[in-house]
Amino acid sequence: MTPPARLNLSLPAPNGLRRGFTTGSAATAALKAALLLLVHGEEPAEVEVTLPDGDFSLLLPVRNARLTDVGAYAEVVKxxxxxxxxxxxxxxWVTATPLPDPELPMTFHAGEGVGTVTAPGIRVPVGEPAINPVPREMMRWAAQEVAGHEAFAVTVGCVNGEAIARKTFNPRLGILGGVSILGTTGIVEPMSLEAYMASVEVYVRVAVHARPDAVVLTPGKLGRDYARAALNVPPQAIVQMSNFVGAALDALQEALEETGHPLPLLLVAGHPGKLAKVLNGDWNTHSQYSGMAMNAVARVAGGLGVDGPTVQALAEANTVDACVALLTGHERGAEVWAEIARQVAQTLHHRAANVRRVRVALFALDGAGLGEAEA
Incomplete structure (x- = not known):
């Protein structure tokens, strides 16, 4: 098996900004350092963490690795x-305590500063620590690499995590007591406001000046993968706009005015947790600058005459993923997502009037299509 290639975080991303690593990668590195000390007596200053794709790794600094009465402890600064x-x-920080039988599965626990899930809709069951599935899998891999098994009780904590969590959506999501351990790729792509918006503008201008039949705007991987499969467009016509929906549309409109090239189709594809926010007037969909989209989903469902209990459940859901679950199997679920896609397309078209047609495609986190419509 080919070992993973090491990513160098000191090299800038294509937009010139510095990448980082997720809380999931940080917790995994801390666990690996603790296990290296516990199992092999090593006190590393840095450890290599395999990323979720299995093809790449990160070398991350660790500190304060030490033995405890029940196992080992280590820290990583995110x-x-x-x-x-x-x-x-x-x-x-992470503590690792061996379980009595090496055949037992790893158990996860919330230390001080890491939240606990108290409401459904998160990808972790109620009562569990807010450590998402991908970081859990990364930590299992790390244990297998170091010890050959995963039979450890792993507690993850965060210094001042409860105060940090108040700056996030965690309290609204029903995650209480601290931060979440997150990350689907292990990497934080740099998306700081002014610099990233400037890079989005460049990408959009390059796309438009190539005079394509379609331009694709997508918040992230879901929409990008769909666009590659569904449309025969060149790679430069697919722009990952992150949270900057309004800035991307403004750049598109300006570039079209400059070139005089009529764009036949704008495809915007992604998760409704991002895209439905524009129905609330939120054009920067980062959680620091926008509300959440469940009220928009409920409002559209109510406008279609969906039964009251379902509309109320949608409005009270703690995530849009919970809305997806509520509407899955509902007799009007597909109709709700199609109408959301239509309203989002209409809203986007108002801001990008030089585009002939705007198509919106909505996807669940697992890549399943939810709804698609044009305006």
Whole structure:
């Protein structure tokens, strides 16, 4: 098996900004350092963490690795790069305690400063620590690499985590007591406001000046993958706009005015947790600058005459993923998502009037299509 290639975080991203690593990568590095000390007697200054894709790794600094009465402890200072992130600079710590049988699965526990899930809709069951599935898998891999098994009780904490969490959506999400351990790729792509908006503008201008039949705007991987599969467009016509929906549309409109090239189709594809926010007038969908989209989902459902209990449940849901679950199997679920897609497309078209057609495609986190419509 080919070992993973090491990513160098000191090299800038294509937009010139500095990448960082997630809280999930930080916790995994701390666990690996603790286990290296516990199992092999090593006190590393840095450890290599395998990323979720299995193809790449990160070499991350660790500190304060030490044995405890029941196992071992280590810390990692989370570096978010140039991304605006409430957890940037936070100290994540991990304790690892061996379980009595090496065949037992790893158990996860919330230490001080890491939240506990208290409401459904998160990808972690109620009562569990707010450690998402991908970081859990990364930590299992780390244990297998070091010890050959995963039979450890792992507690993850964060210094001042409860105060940090108040700057996030965690309290609204029903995650109480601290931060979440997150990350689907292990990497934080730099998306700081002015610099990233400037890079989005450049990408959009390059796309438009190539005079394509379609331009694709997408917040992230879901929409990008769909666009590559569904449309025969060149790579430069697919722009990852992150949270900057309004800035991307303004750049598109300006570039079209400059070139005089009529754009036949703008495809905007992604998760409704991002895209439905424009129905609330939120054009920067970062959680620091926008509300959440469940009220928009409920409002559209109510406008369609969906039954009252379902509308109320949508409005009271703690995430849009919970809304997806509520509407899955509902007799009018597909109709709700199609109408949301139509209203989002209409809203986007008002801001990008030089585009002939705007198509919106909505996806669940697992990549399943939810709804698609044009305006």
């Amino acid at each position: 570096d978010g790069g140039d991304d605006p992130d409430a957890t940037h600079g936070a100290t994540l």
